[in-house]
Amino acid sequence: xxxSIFTNPYVLxxxxxxxxxxxxxxxxxxxxxxxxxxxxxxxxxxGFAGPDNFxxxxxxxxxxxxxxxxxxxxxxxxAGTILVSIPVALILNEDFYGRGLARVIIxxxxxxxxxxxxxxWRWALSGESGMLNSALMGLGLIDQNIQWLAQAGTAFPMQxxxxILVSIPxxxxxxxxxxxxxxxxxxxxxxxxxxSGWQIFRTITLPLLRPFINIAVVMNTITVFNSFPIIxxxxxxxxxxxxxxxxxxxxxxxxxFGKLGEASALSLLMFxxxxxxxxxxxxxxxxxxxx
Amino acid sequence: xxxxxxxVATATGVAAIAxxxxxxxxxxxxxxxxxxxxxxxxxxxxxxxxxxxxPGTDIQIEVVPWxxxxxxxxxxxxxxxxxxxxxxxxxWLIDYVSQGIAAPLDDYITDDFRARxxxxxxxxxxMEGQTYGLPIAASARAxxxxxxxxxxxxxxxxxxxxxxxxxxxxxxxxxxxxxxxxGLQGKEIETDVYFYYALWSQGGTLIxxxxxxxxxxxxxxxxxxxxxxLIDGGLTEPGVTxxxxxxxxxxxxxxRIGMMITAPFLANQIKEEAxxxxxxxxxxxxxxxxxxxxxGVTDSIIMFENSQNKDTAWKFMDFLFTTxxxxxxxxNEGFLPVNAEEAAMPLFADNADLKAFTDLLPSAQxxxxxxxxxxxxxxxxxxxxxxxxxxxxxxxELDQAAAEINGIIEANN
Numbered sequence: 240x241x242x243s244i245f246t247n248p249y250v251l252x253x254x255x256x257x258x259x260x261x262x263x264x265x266x267x268x269x270x271x272x273x274x275x276x277x278x279x280x281x282x283x284x285x286g287f288a289g290p291d292n293f294x295x296x297x298x299x300x301x302x303x304x305x306x307x308x309x310x311x312x313x314x315x316x317x318a319g320t321i322l323v324s325i326p327v328a329l330i331l332n333e334d335f336y337g338r339g340l341a342r343v344i345i346x347x348x349x350x351x352x353x354x355x356x357x358x359x360w361r362w363a364l365s366g367e368s369g370m371l372n373s374a375l376m377g378l379g380l381i382d383q384n385i386q387w388l389a390q391a392g393t394a395f396p397m398q399x400x401x402x403i404l405v406s407i408p409x410x411x412x413x414x415x416x417x418x419x420x421x422x423x424x425x426x427x428x429x430x431x432x433x434x435s436g437w438q439i440f441r442t443i444t445l446p447l448l449r450p451f452i453n454i455a456v457v458m459n460t461i462t463v464f465n466s467f468p469i470i471x472x473x474x475x476x477x478x479x480x481x482x483x484x485x486x487x488x489x490x491x492x493x494x495x496f497g498k499l500g501e502a503s504a505l506s507l508l509m510f511x512x513x514x515x516x517x518x519x520x521x522x523x524x525x526x527x528x529x530x
Numbered sequence: 531x532x533x534x535x536x537x538v539a540t541a542t543g544v545a546a547i548a549x550x551x552x553x554x555x556x557x558x559x560x561x562x563x564x565x566x567x568x569x570x571x572x573x574x575x576x577x578x579x580x581x582x583x584x585p586g587t588d589i590q591i592e593v594v595p596w597x598x599x600x601x602x603x604x605x606x607x608x609x610x611x612x613x614x615x616x617x618x619x620x621x622w623l624i625d626y627v628s629q630g631i632a633a634p635l636d637d638y639i640t641d642d643f644r645a646r647x648x649x650x651x652x653x654x655x656x657m658e659g660q661t662y663g664l665p666i667a668a669s670a671r672a673x674x675x676x677x678x679x680x681x682x683x684x685x686x687x688x689x690x691x692x693x694x695x696x697x698x699x700x701x702x703x704x705x706x707x708x709x710x711x712x713g714l715q716g717k718e719i720e721t722d723v724y725f726y727y728a729l730w731s732q733g734g735t736l737i738x739x740x741x742x743x744x745x746x747x748x749x750x751x752x753x754x755x756x757x758x759x760l761i762d763g764g765l766t767e768p769g770v771t772x773x774x775x776x777x778x779x780x781x782x783x784x785x786r787i788g789m790m791i792t793a794p795f796l797a798n799q800i801k802e803e804a805x806x807x808x809x810x811x812x813x814x815x816x817x818x819x820x821x822x823x824x825x826g827v828t829d830s831i832i833m834f835e836n837s838q839n840k841d842t843a844w845k846f847m848d849f850l851f852t853t854x855x856x857x858x859x860x861x862n863e864g865f866l867p868v869n870a871e872e873a874a875m876p877l878f879a880d881n882a883d884l885k886a887f888t889d890l891l892p893s894a895q896x897x898x899x900x901x902x903x904x905x906x907x908x909x910x911x912x913x914x915x916x917x918x919x920x921x922x923x924x925x926x927e928l929d930q931a932a933a934e935i936n937g938i939i940e941a942n943n
Contacts, residue, residue, distance in 0.1 A: 279629050282608025366769040367781065386769025389716075390919055394772075475718055478771035478915035494601045496905045497625065499608075 267510070273503040280497025292504035301480055302505070305488040308395070309464065312484050316402035317459045320410050321452060323403060328414035329444070342415075349408035357472035360401050364388050364473065391481035394474050398482065401469050406462075410455045417451030418444070453524040457517055464513055485509055556587040558843045559613035561603065563596045563829065565667065566795075568862040580849050587842055607631060607834075614837040615847065617666055620654045620828045621897040621904075627657050628901065633835040634660040638844045646851060651868040654896050655830045663830025664851060665868045666859075669793045670824045670894050671727065672886045673815070677808035679709055679788050688789075688812035692731065692756050695789065695815045699765035702788040712760050713778040713790030716770035716918050722910040723825050727791055727814050728753035730823025730895060737898045741939065745910065746932035754917055754924045761918055771915050783807060793827075797883045798864035811886035824887075826894030828868070866891075901942040909934040 244250055274292050277285040296302050331342050348356065363370040366386035375381045388394045421444065429439050467486045470476060476483035476491065483491075485505070493502030562573050570593040577589035592613060594602050600622065606612040618626065626632040639661060644652070647665070655663035675688050683701035699711025715724045726736065734749030744750060760766050767773065767781060779796055781787045783804040791814055800807050816822040831850070833843050849855060853871045860867055860878070866887055867873035878884055897903055913931035916922040 280625050281604055281629055281631060283629065365777075366772055367767070367777075367786075384768065386772050389769035389772035474772075477717055477911075478919060479912040479921075491908070494604065495908065496902070497604070499604075 270503045270506055273500060274507050276500060278500040278503075280499065282499055288500060292500040293508070295498075295501050296505045296508065301483065301488055304480070305483045305485050308482070309484040309486075311395075312399060312402070313460055313464045315399040316406060316463045317456060319399070319403040320406040320459055321455060324407050324410035324414055324455070325448075325452075327407065328411045328418055329440075331411065331415060332418040345411055346408050348405065349412075353405060353466075354468040354472055356405055357401065357469045360397075360469075361388070361473045364394075364397060388474055390478065395482050398469050398473060401473075402463060402466065405469070406459055410459060413451050413455050413458075414448065417448045421447045449524075453521070456524075457520060460520070461513060461517065465509075556584075556839060556842050557590065558587065558615065558837075558839050558846055559590045559592065560846070561592045561594060561599075561606070561613040561616035563599050563617045564593050565596065565863045565865075566798075569593060572859055572862055576850060576855060577846075580846055583849075584842075584845065587846075589846055610836070612834050612836070614839055614843040615831055615833055617829050617831050618663070620663065620665070620830045621899070623655060623663055623830055623832070624657065624899050624901055624903075626832060627662050630835055632662045632832045633837065633840065634662055635664070635833060635844070635847075636661055638848075643848065643851075646853070646869050646871065648868055648870050648873060650826070650891055650894060651828050651866075654826075654828055654899065657899065663832040664847060665828040666831040666850070667829040667863065668827070668866045668868045669795065670826050670866060670887045670890055671723075671791050671793055671814065672824065672890055673789055673791050673812050674782060674796060675789045675810050675812060676709075676782070676785060676787065677810050678785065679705070683788075688810060689815055690813070692728065692815045692817065696756075696760065696763075696765065699760065699788060700763070703763075703765055709786045709788060710767040710781070711765040711788045713782055713787035714757060714760065714766040714770045714918075715773060715775050715778050715790075716915060717772060717777075718774040720775055721914060722907045724791065725753060725757065725910070725914050726825060726895070727823065728756050728817075730893075731815060731817035731821050733817060733819055733821045736895075737900065737939075743906070743932040743935035743939070745913070745928045745935065750928050751924055754914070754928060757914075758917060758924060770918050782809075793864075794866060794884060794887050795864035811883045813886065813890055822890075823893050823895045824890040826891070826896045828896070900939070902938045905938050906935045909938070 273282070273284070275288055275290070277288045277291075279285055327345065331338065331345065335341075362368075364387040366372065366384050366389065369384075369387070371387065372381070372384045375385070385393060387397055425443050425447075426439060429443060434442075465486055467490065470482055470484060470487050471490070474482045476487040480488075486509075489502055489505050489509070492498050492505060560573070560577075562569060564570060570591070573591045573593070577591050580589055581587050590613075599618070603612065603616060603618065612631075623632065651665040651668045652661070655661055655665060673688065679702055680686075680688070680698070683698070683705055685698045685701055689695040689698045695712065702709055702711040715721060729736075729744075729750055732749035732752045734747055734753060735744040738744045738747075757766075761770060767778070767787065773781075775792065778787065778790055779792060779799070782790050782792075782796070783800060785804075785807055797809075797811070800809060814822050814824055831847060833840060833847070837843055850859075851869065853869055853875075856867065856869045857872045857875055857877065859865070860872065866884065867875075867878050872878065873888070897907075900906075909931045913922070913927040917924055917927050
């Protein structure tokens with residue numbers, strides 16, 4: 240066949256690549272430029288600053304505290320989501336009356352804006368008229384209202400719980416896709432051999448679901464790490480910054496305090512962190528698969 | 531050939547754009563903060579009235595929720611896409627002036643125009659001898675109290691001092707209902723301000739004469755002690771660090787707060803949302819030496835230095851500050867009159883609620899005009915939240931906040 244330049248794969252891929260590069264790399268370049276410049280609060284560059292902005296971020300005790308909280312936040316939500324979503328997906332994969340409806344109910348919250356969900360939870364957690372307190376009182380579990388959002392000790396675990404709840408629909412969808420790809424005859428053969436339900440799950444379902452779990456871990460880690468609305472709508476990182484994660488801290492730096500240079504430096508650091516851990520995880524996971 | 535065609539096309543295009551912009555030379559874009567659901571309609575109406583009176587002008591109003599106003603303006607300015615006029619918090623103005631974003635208005639301001647204003651409200655927008663903004667919204671703070679609760683608890687008069695306030699709160703607590711004596715805000719915007727009322731009453735200041743923070747003073751410790759005692763005595767609502775200003779106001783509207791300090795617009799909200807609530811407005815309690823201070827706040831409307839239509843923009847500003855337009859706006863939103871003629875109108879002069887606020891104006895304090903103020907306010911709020919939660923000692927926390935603030939002051943000079 241005549242190889243024309245128009246059928247060269249690199250040429251074919253070029254438009255999409257250029258568009259993606261423009262959308263992804265150009266802002267990255269801009270942020271890089273701001274992060275090494277003196278910049279006023281209106282984003283106007285006022286000369287070269289070198290590593291000053293990075294040093295300022297690293298020297299701020301709020302940075303380390305928020306970083307540590309981001310780790311708890313991300314690991315907590317991602318692990319919690321996976322642990323809940325696997326049984327949910329297993330149940331929804333069974334053939335039962337009303338399965339279609341059950342699947343829709345599980346997926347529906349996905350369609351609601353995260354900010355709106357977070358605001359509803361803020362009401363539910365209110366210490367005066369909150370639904371959660373009323374429910375716990377009704378059940379006789381508490382005899383006094385709990386001020387959920389007044390201190391980090393109760394606010395942060397609740398925020399993680401909300402994070403898990405809102406991540407379930409997406410994760411369950413991935414797992415349902417994975418489960419439907421497992422051929423039924425594997426299960427039939429296992430049952431003929433007299434395997435128990437747990438054995439089937441451990442030796443057939445889980446290994447075959449592994450690639451999907453990996454996808455779910457990576458995708459969830461990226462969104463959860465950068466997830467802003469839940470914390471912002473419930474506590475704005477307060478009281479006294481005790482529920483700040485890196486994104487809320489970033490927002491305060493940039494928009495409340497007008498330190499756009501430091502905010503850019505911080506967002507580059509976050510980008511690097513996320514990239515680093517994602518690459519490590521993907522490599523480990525792929526190694527596991529090859530074995 | 532094709533290159534020539536391209537040139538012609540480009541030239542035609544440029545000409546068309548030039549023509550188009552010429553025909554819209556009188557366009558003025560205005561970024562407006564949304565104070566309530568009435569703000570947008572008010573400005574739209576003002577714009578169409580102005581357009582009718584000035585043919586050939588086109589006023590475009592952009593309404594932005596107050597929470598994201600700063601973010602929206604920052605983004606617009608950095609992208610060079612800002613409007614011609616914008617409402618900003620007057621405490622932000624210094625940044626706009628020092629970076630050359632806001633245009634001085636003195637060339638436009640005549641003596642007649644200046645004479646319209648009550649000087650207390652115009653002066654915060656004057657910097658380095660130049661006027662950079664006009665006070666579009668003004669408010670102060672006073673103490674609201676629930677008359678029914680007071681009657682039930684046998685309290686005759688609204689408390690004049692903090693000691694009396696504490697005694698009144700104890701009586702309300704003794705009623706045993708689900709009402710709380712004193713509503714204290716401990717979250718989000720103005721958490722620091724709520725503390726300043728007590729600070730000023732103790733004779734304290736935010737920034738001392740030597741240019742350092744006033745938080746590491748006896749007055750500040752005493753002020754924090756007042757609030758801490760109220761919290762520890764169960765005289766405030768529980769969990770103060772989970773309630774922002776609106777949350778406390780909502781409790782007040784439900785009749786569950788005996789006393790709280792807030793702005794005139796709460797009276798407007800009560801009229802609409804809880805018309806049966808029996809409330810009164812009184813002065814903020816005084817300290818042992820009779821000191822008291824209310825927080826004066828103005829928002830300014832500014833003109834941008836890069837505006838292409840300054841003359842038309844100014845004409846629109848002038849129109850917004852006519853007595854009639856001001857009265858309409860302030861009545862809608864529940865702000866204080868900034869225009870002397872307007873203040874004399876029966877609508878405002880005979881309003882008992884507003885009178886409590888205007889009476890406090892001689893002791894009104896404004897947020898200091900100082901770079902980095904928002905960061906200092908955050909440092910103050912954080913220290914207060916730790917004190918309210920009992921996570922830190924008053925003196926240690928305030929001293930640390932003062933040190934932090936002094937560092938910010940130094941870094942910005």
